[in-house]
Amino acid sequence: ARRWTQVSAHGWTKRCSRTWRRRREGRCRSSEKKVFWVETESQEAMIAAVEGGIDRFVFPEGRTELAEAWEKIAKIRPVYVKGGKMHDASGKQIGHFQVIEGKEDLDAAMSMAGTDGIVVVDPRDWQIIPAENLVAAYQPEAQTQLLATVSDAASARVMLESLEVGTDGVVLRTNDSNVVRKLVKYREGLLRGDALTLEVAEVVRVLPVGMGDRACTDFCSILTHDEGLLLGNFARALFLVASESGESQYIASRPFRVNAGPVHAYTLVPGGKTKYLSELSAGDEVVTVDVHGRQRTAVVGRMKIERRPLVLVEAQTADGRNHSIILQNAETVKLLSAEKLPLSVADIKEGDRVLVHLQAEARHTGIEIEERILER
Incomplete structure (x- = not known):
C-alpha cells in the first residue's frame, strides 16, 4: 500500500513501495x-x-x-x-x-x-x-x-x-x-494514454476580475505535488493547475484536491475529450497530469461550487498567441511552472513561465472537431 509522510511546505513525499517508484519511473507494466x-x-x-x-x-x-x-x-x-x-x-x-x-x-x-x-x-x-x-x-x-x-x-x-x-x-x-x-x-x-506534450507559456497579464462560482475538485486518489488538472478558458490551451499537496500557513495540505477554477472552465477527460467543470460530479473520471506530461485517470469524489474572488492569468506561447485561465484568487491555488514547481497565483507576475498543453481549438460536446472558431 502507498504510505504518505507529511513534510515541509514543499508538499507531501511518499515513503513509497517499489510498485509506485517503478510506475512513476516508467519501468513497470x-x-x-x-x-x-x-x-x-x-x-x-x-x-x-x-x-x-x-x-x-x-x-x-x-x-x-x-x-x-x-x-x-x-x-x-x-x-x-x-x-x-x-x-x-x-x-x-x-x-x-x-x-x-x-x-x-x-x-x-x-x-x-x-x-x-x-x-x-x-x-x-x-x-x-x-x-x-x-x-x-x-x-x-x-x-x-x-x-x-x-x-x-x-x-x-x-x-x-x-x-x-x-x-x-x-x-x-x-x-x-x-x-x-x-x-x-x-x-x-x-x-491513447501516452505522455502529453507540455509547452512553456510566459505570463503577460494578471488581473483580478471580481467574484464568480468556483469549482473545487476532490478526488478519490492522492495526487503528488507536481501533479494536477489541465484547465483553461479555452480548449486550445489548458494550464496545469497543481493539487493542494503543499502545506500553507492558512490551511492544511489536501493532496486529493485541485482548486480548479470557475464553472465554465474546460478540463481534460479520458478519450481526448473535454468537459466543463460544471458538468462534473461524483463518480466521473478526469485526466490528471504531472509536470512530465504523464497522465492517469482519477475518479471525482466530490465537486464543491462556491462563490469566490477570481483572478485572470494570461500567458503567451512561443507561437505568439495569448491564452488565459481564471482561477480563485487565493494563496493555495497554484500553477505549475516551467521549472516544474508550484507557483501561487498570489505571487504570480508578468514574466513568470508556466506549463500549458496545446490542442485543437474547436470542440463540440467535448469532442475535437475541424471547424473555424474564434474565442477570446
Missing part, C-alpha cells in the same frame, strides 16, 4: 505494453477482435481444427493449451496455463514468478485480493509476463489496474462480440 488475448468459439467474436487489433487467440485442448479454420479467415496467432502448458503454432512452449481453484493453485501460480515466458492464471472464483497477491509477486520479475482470464471489459480493467500496475495482460473468454468490442474500446483508451 506500462499501458502501451499490455497484452490482450481472446478465447472464443464464436467466429463473430473472433472477427471483432481482429478488427480491433487483437490477433492472439487461445485454443484449449481439442480445438486445433477451429484454429486451423480461422487461420484461413483472418491472420491470427493461435496459442494452444495442453496439460497446463502453452505452445505457439510452431509447437514451441511459450508459457504455463494455471487453473486456480484454491490456495494450492494460487501458490503454484505465484511460484512461477521469475520463470521465462508467460503465465496465464485462470481462476474459477476470481476476487480482487488474489489478483493483488499475484501482481505483487510478479512485479519484481520483469522476465515473466502475467496474464489473467476475464469475462468482460470491467473485469479486465480490475486485472490490468490491480495495485496500480496490474497484470501484463488479460485473456478475454467470451462468445459475445459486443463484449469483445468493449474490451477493444478499453484497449484503445490505454493506447
Whole structure:
C-alpha cells in the first residue's frame, strides 16, 4: 500500500513501495505494453477482435481444427493449451496455463514468478485480493509476463489496474462480440494514454476580475505535488493547475484536491475529450497530469461550487498567441511552472513561465472537431 509522510511546505513525499517508484519511473507494466488475448468459439467474436487489433487467440485442448479454420479467415496467432502448458503454432512452449481453484493453485501460480515466458492464471472464483497477491509477486520479475482470464471489459480493467500496475495482460473468454468490442474500446483508451506534450507559456497579464462560482475538485486518489488538472478558458490551451499537496500557513495540505477554477472552465477527460467543470460530479473520471506530461485517470469524489474572488492569468506561447485561465484568487491555488514547481497565483507576475498543453481549438460536446472558431 502507498504510505504518505507529511513534510515541509514543499508538499507531501511518499515513503513509497517499489510498485509506485517503478510506475512513476516508467519501468513497470506500462499501458502501451499490455497484452490482450481472446478465447472464443464464436467466429463473430473472433472477427471483432481482429478488427480491433487483437490477433492472439487461445485454443484449449481439442480445438486445433477451429484454429486451423480461422487461420484461413483472418491472420491470427493461435496459442494452444495442453496439460497446463502453452505452445505457439510452431509447437514451441511459450508459457504455463494455471487453473486456480484454491490456495494450492494460487501458490503454484505465484511460484512461477521469475520463470521465462508467460503465465496465464485462470481462476474459477476470481476476487480482487488474489489478483493483488499475484501482481505483487510478479512485479519484481520483469522476465515473466502475467496474464489473467476475464469475462468482460470491467473485469479486465480490475486485472490490468490491480495495485496500480496490474497484470501484463488479460485473456478475454467470451462468445459475445459486443463484449469483445468493449474490451477493444478499453484497449484503445490505454493506447491513447501516452505522455502529453507540455509547452512553456510566459505570463503577460494578471488581473483580478471580481467574484464568480468556483469549482473545487476532490478526488478519490492522492495526487503528488507536481501533479494536477489541465484547465483553461479555452480548449486550445489548458494550464496545469497543481493539487493542494503543499502545506500553507492558512490551511492544511489536501493532496486529493485541485482548486480548479470557475464553472465554465474546460478540463481534460479520458478519450481526448473535454468537459466543463460544471458538468462534473461524483463518480466521473478526469485526466490528471504531472509536470512530465504523464497522465492517469482519477475518479471525482466530490465537486464543491462556491462563490469566490477570481483572478485572470494570461500567458503567451512561443507561437505568439495569448491564452488565459481564471482561477480563485487565493494563496493555495497554484500553477505549475516551467521549472516544474508550484507557483501561487498570489505571487504570480508578468514574466513568470508556466506549463500549458496545446490542442485543437474547436470542440463540440467535448469532442475535437475541424471547424473555424474564434474565442477570446
